[in-house]
Amino acid sequence: xxxxxxxxxxxxxxxxxxxxxxxxxxxxxxxxxxxxxxxxxxxxxxxxxxxxxxxxxxxxxxxxxxxxxxxxxxxxxxxxxxxxxxxxxxxxxxxxxxxxxxxxxxxxxxxxxxxxxxxxxxxxxxxxxxxxxxxxxxxxxxxxxxxxxxxxxxxxxxxxxxxxxxxxxxxxxxxxxxxxxxxxxxxxxxxxxxxxxxxxxxxxxxxxxxxxxxxxxxxxxxxxxxxxxxxxxxxxxxxxxxxxxxxxxxxxxxxxxxxxxxxxxxxxxxxxxxxxxxxxxxxxxxxxxxxxxxxxxxxxxxxxxxxxxxxxxxxxxxxxxxxxxxxxxxxxxxxxxxxxxxxxxxxxxxxxxxxxxxxxxxxxxxxxxxxxxxxxxxxxxxxxxxxxxxxxxxxxxxxxxxxxxxxxxxxxxxxxxxxxxxxxxxxxxxxxxxxxxxxxxxxxxxxxxxxxxxxxxxxxxxxxxxxxxxxxxxxxxxxxxxxxxxxxxxxxxxxxxxxxxxxxxxxxxxxxxxxxxxxxxxxxxxxxxxxxxxxxxxxxxxxxxxxxxxxxxxxxxxxxxxxxxxxxxxxxxxxxxxxxxxxxxxxxxxxxxxxxxxxxxxxxxxxxxxxxxxxxxxxxxxxxxxxxxxxxxxxxxxxxxxxxxxxxxxxxxxxxxxxxxxxxxxxxxxxxxxxxxxxxxxxxxxxxxxxxxxxxxxxxxxxxxxxxxxxxxxxxxxxxxxxxxxxxxxxxxxxxxxxxxxxxxxxxxxxxxxxxxxxxxxxxxxxxxxxxxxxxxxxxxxxxxxxxxxxxxxxxxxxxxxxxxxxxxxxxxxxxxxxxxxxxxxxxxxxxxxxxxxxxxxxxxxxxxx
Numbered sequence: 052x053x054x055x056x057x058x059x060x061x062x063x064x065x066x067x068x069x070x071x072x073x074x075x076x077x078x079x080x081x082x083x084x085x086x087x088x089x090x091x092x093x094x095x096x097x098x099x100x101x102x103x104x105x106x107x108x109x110x111x112x113x114x115x116x117x118x119x120x121x122x123x124x125x126x127x128x129x130x131x132x133x134x135x136x137x138x139x140x141x142x143x144x145x146x147x148x149x150x151x152x153x154x155x156x157x158x159x160x161x162x163x164x165x166x167x168x169x170x171x172x173x174x175x176x177x178x179x180x181x182x183x184x185x186x187x188x189x190x191x192x193x194x195x196x197x198x199x200x201x202x203x204x205x206x207x208x209x210x211x212x213x214x215x216x217x218x219x220x221x222x223x224x225x226x227x228x229x230x231x232x233x234x235x236x237x238x239x240x241x242x243x244x245x246x247x248x249x250x251x252x253x254x255x256x257x258x259x260x261x262x263x264x265x266x267x268x269x270x271x272x273x274x275x276x277x278x279x280x281x282x283x284x285x286x287x288x289x290x291x292x293x294x295x296x297x298x299x300x301x302x303x304x305x306x307x308x309x310x311x312x313x314x315x316x317x318x319x320x321x322x323x324x325x326x327x328x329x330x331x332x333x334x335x336x337x338x339x340x341x342x343x344x345x346x347x348x349x350x351x352x353x354x355x356x357x358x359x360x361x362x363x364x365x366x367x368x369x370x371x372x373x374x375x376x377x378x379x380x381x382x383x384x385x386x387x388x389x390x391x392x393x394x395x396x397x398x399x400x401x402x403x404x405x406x407x408x409x410x411x412x413x414x415x416x417x418x419x420x421x422x423x424x425x426x427x428x429x430x431x432x433x434x435x436x437x438x439x440x441x442x443x444x445x446x447x448x449x450x451x452x453x454x455x456x457x458x459x460x461x462x463x464x465x466x467x468x469x470x471x472x473x474x475x476x477x478x479x480x481x482x483x484x485x486x487x488x489x490x491x492x493x494x495x496x497x498x499x500x501x502x503x504x505x506x507x508x509x510x511x512x513x514x515x516x517x518x519x520x521x522x523x524x525x526x527x528x529x530x531x532x533x534x535x536x537x538x539x540x541x542x543x544x545x546x547x548x549x550x551x552x553x554x555x556x557x558x559x560x561x562x563x564x565x566x567x568x569x570x571x572x573x574x575x576x577x578x579x580x581x582x583x584x585x586x587x588x589x590x591x592x593x594x595x596x597x598x599x600x601x602x603x604x605x606x607x608x609x610x611x612x613x614x615x616x617x618x619x620x621x622x623x624x625x626x627x628x629x630x631x632x633x634x635x636x637x638x639x640x641x642x643x644x645x646x647x648x649x650x651x652x653x654x655x656x657x658x659x660x661x662x663x664x665x666x667x668x669x670x671x672x673x674x675x676x677x678x679x680x681x682x683x684x685x686x687x688x689x690x691x692x693x694x695x696x697x698x699x700x701x702x703x704x705x706x707x708x709x710x711x712x713x714x715x716x717x718x719x720x721x722x723x724x725x726x727x728x729x730x731x732x733x734x735x736x737x738x739x740x741x742x743x744x745x746x747x748x749x750x751x752x753x754x755x756x757x758x759x760x761x762x763x764x765x766x767x768x769x770x771x772x773x774x775x776x777x778x779x780x781x782x783x784x785x786x787x788x789x790x791x792x793x794x795x796x797x798x799x800x801x802x803x804x805x806x807x808x809x810x811x812x813x814x815x816x817x818x819x820x821x822x823x824x825x826x827x828x829x830x831x832x833x834x835x836x837x838x839x840x841x842x843x844x845x846x847x848x849x850x851x852x853x854x855x856x857x858x859x860x861x862x863x864x865x866x867x868x869x870x871x872x873x874x875x876x877x878x879x880x881x882x883x884x885x886x887x888x889x890x891x892x893x894x895x896x897x898x899x900x901x
Contacts, residue, residue, distance in 0.1 A: 140173060143192055147174065153192040160196050167194040185861060210384030212392045214411055217273060218246040219399040227411055230391045234412050243407070246398065269397060270358050271301045277354055278305060282393055285354040286382050290362035290371075292848050298358065328892055330837045354393040355383040360410060370406050373413025422449035424706055426722075427740045429713055430733045433723060440710055453701045460698045467691045474684045476677055485668045486681045488659055495656045499638060502649045504593050506553055508642055510536065513555055518599035518625065518633060521557055521590055528576040530622050530633065531559040532603055534587055553592045558609065558618055561586045585615035600634045600641060601625055715808035720745065720801070731873065738869040741862050742771035743821075749797050751869060756878060759790055765863065765885035766830035767794060770821040772858040779846050781827045791823055825855055832856070833888040856894045860886055 139155075146153045155170070157163045160181040167179040170192055178190030214228035216239070225242040227235050270287065277285050289295040308316060357379070361368050371379075376396075384392020398407065424440075432440045444450060476482050503509055513519075513536050521528040536555040560583040565575035577583025587609060603621050606614040625633060638644045639653070663669055668677070717723045722733040722745070729737075732752060736744040750756065756764050767790045783791065795818055802814040828841045842849055863886045870879035 216242045221245040284352040286352045289358040351385045374416025420449035516602040520597035522596040531557040712810040761884040762833040766826045769829040773855045
């Protein structure tokens with residue numbers, strides 16, 4: 052197999068490892084004692100002295116590193132990362148010496164956390180502000196997460212990457228993008244062919260009953276090969292927490308470390324575990340990393356392995372974007388250590404060649420502003436005299452991007468109008484009337500299809516041999532023959548409920564080229580002048596554009612090509628027998644659909660058909676020519692309208708209407724006056740930024756928290772910070788269910804006021820955003836239960852529980868400040884007590900970043 056994991060590929064990798072084996076870096080392995088001065092840095096306070104150049108300028112940098120000097124080295128040629136780190140330390144030290152405050156920003160929380168720890172070791176007077184946690188916000192040096200203002204980037208990569216595909220059911224890897232960035236089309240097609248020929252094996256690892264896999268997984272085999280060939284360290288990205296856990300358990304069968312390394316790991320692990328209580332020590336100790344790990348944590352590797360390319364984004368399953376793939380695969384290849392990095396992508400039958408190519412050959416995601424209005428932002432801007440929300444909107448990067456698009460949209464409108472004026476149609480008025488009649492008929496035809504596609508109506512008629520017409524957007528396959536159909540479960544977005552999905556296996560005439568390079572889901576129809584090949588293709592019910600009353604005999608065994616091609620001859624014979632079109636099932640007479648709505652649609656169809664047949668253009672010999680011109684002109688007119696709307700939008704300040712609506716809501720709820728002066732409610736809401744500030748403020752002023760215990764209040768607040776889906780809704784006791792009902796009533800009032808203020812809001816969606824799934828868990832934890840006990844109360848992952856608790860602690864601190872703003876000491880103490888009750892044990896143990 053060319054470029055697969057055969058002897059040829061191994062020899063290439065062996066050359067790499069041989070070259071590296073003799074380097075000074077490997078020879079000195081084990082001698083490194085940490086960064087300069089690392090032994091002395093922990094807990095060191097900044098003394099006002101700036102880092103200076105070392106007097107050891109004549110020595111080799113590696114030697115000075117090993118000697119453990121306290122001074123950073125300047126004037127050499129260190130790696131770029133080292134230069135940036137040293138410059139950063141120098142800039143911070145300089146600012147602190149001059150009694151200035153420093154703010155270090157990063158685009159993600161993970162990187163902020165890492166930099167906070169590094170800077171805290173160096174300077175001590177350091178704070179952290181992210182979406183999850185705030186530590187020492189008044190510190191002289193503050194690390195925080197924010198949107199970037201200026202971005203410096205380059206396409207140059209010092210350590211090139213090689214991208215491989217592992218097709219499920221195959222026995223090796225296929226090099227699809229080489230170290231020069233060239234896409235290997237032939238290797239990619241070979242990998243797709245392996246996937247197509249693999250049959251059931253193309254589905255990937257078969258899941259066992261208890262979540263694992265039946266036998267060693269493909270991931271296990273690949274990791275074992277990576278370790279044997281010395282391609283480690285390796286990062287494995289899995290987009291499922293369950294799969295991540297299953298793969299991690301399988302890896303325990305492999306021995307990664309030497310005896311000396313095992314002792315070091317045991318020492319680090321023991322030191323971390325000693326910080327826990329005796330009860331928490333009994334818990335399984337594991338570190339899980341999501342794809343955020345790829346964004347900033349300093350953890351380079353030689354190899355990156357993707358177990359899948361599909362992820363759940365909170366609404367639906369989708370393929371990862373090329374930008375996400377570039378970001379994660381970029382962890383492969385350590386500068387100065389590896390000649391090249393290795394990226395392995397595991398694919399199964401679900402991936403089509405089109406998706407695969409887009410993923411591997413695509414470019415990075417564009418940098419687009421995620422700026423959006425919040426009530427907290429509006430209220431805080433109204434408090435400042437020198438600035439207002441309108442000014443902020445106009446000067447935002449979000450608005451700048453839309454202003455920048457104006458010249459392109461103007462040019463688009465101009466070109467479209469020129470094309471529109473060039474098209475001249477004889478007797479245009481009459482042609483347009485005929486065109487509109489045909490368009491109405493097409494629209495009504497779609498409505499009839501919607502009735503026919505309902506499973507209760509169509510499934511009884513999808514017997515083997517039934518002729519059906521298949522159309523997938525622009526791909527018209529024409530007539531095919533039903534072989535079978537199956538029912539699959541599909542998770543509804545947002546609700547998490549199972550929605551049955553029906554897939555029909557249809558024998559269709561396909562392009563040989565599309566079958567050669569892909570799984571059958573990506574098959575394309577054969578061209579008119581092409582013989583094509585009959586192939587069984589899985590088709591969703593809604594892609595059946597017509598169901599015929601004709602059924603054909605089909606051979607029992609469709610594996611031989613001749614048997615499949617014989618069905619094509621039968622279809623062609625039927626088409627000859629019915630020159631005016633193959634007869635269709637009548638939705639009322641044949642399928643028995645008695646829906647009154649369908650009958651009305653059919654009456655409209657009959658009326659429009661009468662108008663069409665009586666129109667003078669219907670029998671005109673030039674009908675198709677003038678109709679095509681009219682269709683083209685109508686499409687250009689639609690494009691012009693769309694471009695003008697886009698231009699109007701680009702010229703106006705975006706989100707201005709939303710700002711007006713939000714101000715209206717604030718006035719009606721008493722957060723601000725008609726002249727935009729902040730009231731007491733508004734000042735309280737300004738203190739809350741990590742949850743719904745309007746609802747929480749309303750709850751405080753309505754006295755909802757007054758009669759609750761600290762445990763009840765804490766449990767109720769968990770609804771605001773827990774955002775994940777759970778299949779189990781807890782059975783709440785009245786002491787929790789009562790406050791929850793009161794909170795929901797308050798939320799309904801806010802939703803009603805928002806709707807009256809013309810703000811787009813769906814009451815049901817708004818209410819469902821407050822999730823009570825962990826209320827009983829948080830309440831039990833606040834009463835002193837162990838972490839092991841609360842984990843048994845829910846199916847939510849342990850990591851999600853900890854994340855909820857940490858975000859809850861941040862919200863409780865903000866609620867303390869809000870209570871302080873209205874002078875309610877009793878309420879302030881209650882929230883402070885809630886912090887004390889949840890902030891303990893393993894939930895708030897320090898993170899272990901190595």
